[in-house]
Amino acid sequence: MVSKAVIELRNLSKKYKMDAVTVNALENVSLQIKQGDFVAVIGPSGSGKSTLLHMVGLLDRPTSGAIYVEGKNILNFSDSELAHVRGEKIGFVFQFFNLYPTMSALGNVELPMIIAEKDLDYRKERAMELLKLVGLEKRADHFPAQLSGGERQRVAIARALANDPLLILADEPTGNLDSKSGHEVMKLFTKLNNSGKTIVVVTHDSEIASHAERLIRISDGKVVAK
Structure with missing residues (x-):
């Protein structure tokens, strides 16, 4: 069975103007993230990893090229439509956690469901199930x-x-x-991928990248291995 593309970038470029200088952050990038993939995007600082992350995460729009989500070109979507797609289709994990300090672990997990206007009982039960999944139900x-x-x-x-x-x-x-904690987190991603989740990890660390099943290497805004 052929896996479907979850997100596809086609001939995608991103340019930034800094004073009188134009920076080619990404140049003619084409790649697919397929259902069930576990991908590591690796490259040094300034290679274009962050820009690629913003494109795959629908956080920014390219200068040229196209982005397809489940076969639909989303570049004609309004900002509010893009925000809806992000909220429904993409889960983000950040380096500095971005947890709300005044909310419990349960409350933090509930938050996306509150935004999505899920029922109170459902989101409490779902949040506890997810904390159990990551081994933190007692916390x-x-x-x-x-x-x-x-x-x-x-x-x-x-x-x-x-x-x-x-x-x-x-x-x-x-x-x-x-x-030690880093490798435990990567083992958790492996467990999630084995259960069918599609995962993309952006990293500069080749040891962390080795946990993934597929490597995308980026240098000077270009994908040099995929």
């Missing part, structure tokens, strides 16, 4: 300051799963963790 009432870095990132992963997205997009998810 549900704890606030971020009461959790270790690895625990915070596992809460962030549970939050990313809240609305059952097509794609989990993780930006340097181990960059603020010690080595």
Whole structure:
């Protein structure tokens, strides 16, 4: 059975103007992220990883080229339509967790479902299920300051799963963790991928990238290996 493309970039370029200088952040990039993929995007600082992340995550629009989500070209979508697609189709995990300090672990996981206007009982049950999935059901009432870095990132992963997205997009998810916690997080991504989740991890760390099944290497705005 041929896997469907979740997100596809076609001949995509992104240019930024900095004073009188034009920077080619991405140049003629074409790639597919297929259903069930576990992909690591790797490259040094300034290679274009962050820009590629913004494109795959629908956080920015390209200068030229096209972005397809489940076969639909989304570049003609309004900003509000793009925001809806992001909220429904993509779960984000960030280097610095981005948890709300005044909300418990349970509350943080619930948040995407609150935004999506899910029923109270449903979201409480779903949030607890997800905390159990990441091994933190006993920490549900704890606030971020009461959790270790690895625990915070596992809460962030549970939050990313809240609305059952097509794609989990993780930006340097181990960059603020010690080595042991980082590998535990990557093992969790492997577990999620084995259950059918599509995952893209952006990293500069080749050891972290080795956990993925597919490597996309980027240099000077160009994909040099995929």
